[in-house]
Every structure is written in C-alpha cells, then in structure tokens.
Amino acid sequence: MAVSAAAAWLWSGLWNERFWFPSNVTWADLERETPEGEGYPHASHILAALPLAAGIFILRHLFERFIAKRCAVLLDIEHQGPRRAQPNAILEKVFTSVTKCPDARRLESLSKQLDWDVRKIQRWFRCRRNQDKPSILTKFCESMWRLSYYLFMFTHGLRYLWSSPWFWDTRQCWYNYPFQPITSSLYFYYMMELSLYLSLVFSQFIDIKRKDFLIMFIHHFIAVGLISFSYINNMVRVGSLILCLHDASDVLLEVAKLANYAKYQQLCDAAFILFSVVFIVTRLGIFPIWILNTTLFESWEIIGPYQSWWLFNGLLLLLQTMAMEATYLD
Numbered sequence: 001m002a003v004s005a006a007a008a009w010l011w012s013g014l015w016n017e018r019f020w021f022p023s024n025v026t027w028a029d030l031e032r033e034t035p036e037g038e039g040y041p042h043a044s045h046i047l048a049a050l051p052l053a054a055g056i057f058i059l060r061h062l063f064e065r066f067i068a069k070r071c072a073v074l075l076d077i078e079h080q081g082p083r084r085a086q087p088n089a090i091l092e093k094v095f096t097s098v099t100k101c102p103d104a105r106r107l108e109s110l111s112k113q114l115d116w117d118v119r120k121i122q123r124w125f126r127c128r129r130n131q132d133k134p135s136i137l138t139k140f141c142e143s144m145w146r147l148s149y150y151l152f153m154f155t156h157g158l159r160y161l162w163s164s165p166w167f168w169d170t171r172q173c174w175y176n177y178p179f180q181p182i183t184s185s186l187y188f189y190y191m192m193e194l195s196l197y198l199s200l201v202f203s204q205f206i207d208i209k210r211k212d213f214l215i216m217f218i219h220h221f222i223a224v225g226l227i228s229f230s231y232i233n234n235m236v237r238v239g240s241l242i243l244c245l246h247d248a249s250d251v252l253l254e255v256a257k258l259a260n261y262a263k264y265q266q267l268c269d270a271a272f273i274l275f276s277v278v279f280i281v282t283r284l285g286i287f288p289i290w291i292l293n294t295t296l297f298e299s300w301e302i303i304g305p306y307q308s309w310w311l312f313n314g315l316l317l318l319l320q321t322m323a324m325e326a327t328y329l330d
Helices: 002-014 043-074 089-097 104-114 118-131 136-162 184-203 213-232 236-261 265-302 307-329
Strands: none
Touching: 043 136, 043 184, 043 213, 089 104, 089 118, 104 118, 136 184, 136 236, 184 213, 184 236, 213 236, 213 307, 236 265, 265 307
16 A cells, blocks of 8 residues: 555656646647637657557668668678687687686786796687677678668758748747647657667667767667657757757768778768868757756746756756766767
C-alpha cells in the first residue's frame, strides 16, 4: 500500500499542471482543437517515437548492408580488419580478465612464464587491442547512414522553418504560449528527431566504441529528455530551432569522416575545417546568443518563469556546457 501510494503521489506530481505550464493553464485547455481544426501537443503523442525508433534501427541496418556497402565497394574500401594476434590462451586470459595494457612487472612475469621476449609480448597486446577495432568498411557504413539521416532532417527542418515566423523573430516562440497549434509537418519533424536520438541511445552500445562514448551517451540522453520535455509543454517552436541548429554541423562531420575513410584527404581536410567553423559558429555563437537569449530573457519578459521553465533552461545550459567541453577535448 505504501509503495503504491508513493507511486501515485509521484505520478500526480509529475503531471502537476503548475509544474508544466504558467499559472491559469490546465491540461484540459490543451485538449480542445483550435477553430482551424488544429490541435496542441499531448504527452501521449511521444509514444509514437518508440516504434519509429525501432523502425529507424532496422532501416539503418538495411541501408548499411544494401546501400552503404555497395558505395564502399565503388570507392575500393575493403572489408579488411586489423591483423589478428597469434592465439595464446595465457595471454588471452590476461587480456580479457586482468588488463589490456600490462605493466612492467606483469610483462616480466609473462616473459618468464612463456619464455617470450618482453617486446614480443608487448607487440601481442598491441595487436590484440587493435584486433577489437572495427574495420574501415564498418566505420564507412555507419558514417554514411548518419550523413543521410542528418542531411534529410536538416534540409526538412530548414525548409519548414524558413517559412515559419519564429525563425525570423524568436519572440514568436512565446506569444500566446502555450496555445500554439502544432502542424503535421512540425509534428513529423519532432517525432523523427526524437526517434533518431532514442535509437542512438541504444545503438551506441553496439556501435563503434569511441573515446567520447560517455559524453555522447549523456548528450543523446539529454537530447531525448529535451525533445520529449519541450513537446509535452509545447515549446516545440524554440525546440525546432535548436534541433535544426544542431544538425547543421553534424552533416559536415560525417562528410569529413567519409572522405577520410575513402582516402580523399583534401576533401577530408576541407570538410573538417568547415565543420569546425560551423560547429563553433552554431554551438558556441548562435546557440547562446540566439537560442539561450530567447529561452532565458525573451520568454521571461513575455510569459515569465514557472517550474518547468527552470528545468528546460537548466538542460539547455547543460547542453551548452557539453558543447564547450567537446570543443576543448577536440
């Protein structure tokens, strides 16, 4: 009983109207349709992103197998992985159960046990570590999928936003808030972006493991939270600006990766320089000056702060911090 009562209390608190909306706005107010027959976002709508995410995951593997691999063949990218280490049960047990980078004391011990030279053992461990790395073909297919999806979403988002009033005047994000109907195009854009990040949260565990795994996992998790959160309390206008802004540099990064895997070095260098410029301009320039300005100051002036307003802006500031951290790490 106590557990169910606590769960009911938490559930009622989660959907408390005073948390999600400014004063005098209720869930019932957003249930009705507008005179034009359009509706407002409902929390249940985001459940559609779950089967879409599964569909994107399946589509990705079909794309990589039947399209990306064929493109790789045309570019003479071979499915040749790193050289495999010489089979050795003792070293394999140390590698899998103890350490992948043995220290000097362990190397000496293994050298005596196997009657191998220390340098030979070091070479074995280096070769064994490289053995787990994915092939160039695998990397190429993953990047080609990401490029295709990011490019599709960026062009769709930019095309939609170009004719939207809040793209040219961010104060339009807050006039008459939260009574801003959502169009079918904006709903499609939002659900496809949410589905992508949901699929990335789970597929990251089977994708190529990179040094920034933890940072990217947190980034994707925050993205899912922000997209879901902004949809539920109908901040989709400013949310669409944020999504389009972040997709711009992702497209160029994948172009640079593909050029690198295909050994087009000049194209790789040019694309990476362009990516760096666009990343700095969008994530460290436009985002704080344009986006954070409207979410922090213009919204405060027009609708005033309320409980979820603080959480939304806190997540955006965390996203900005992570962009700065990524720039520093690069």
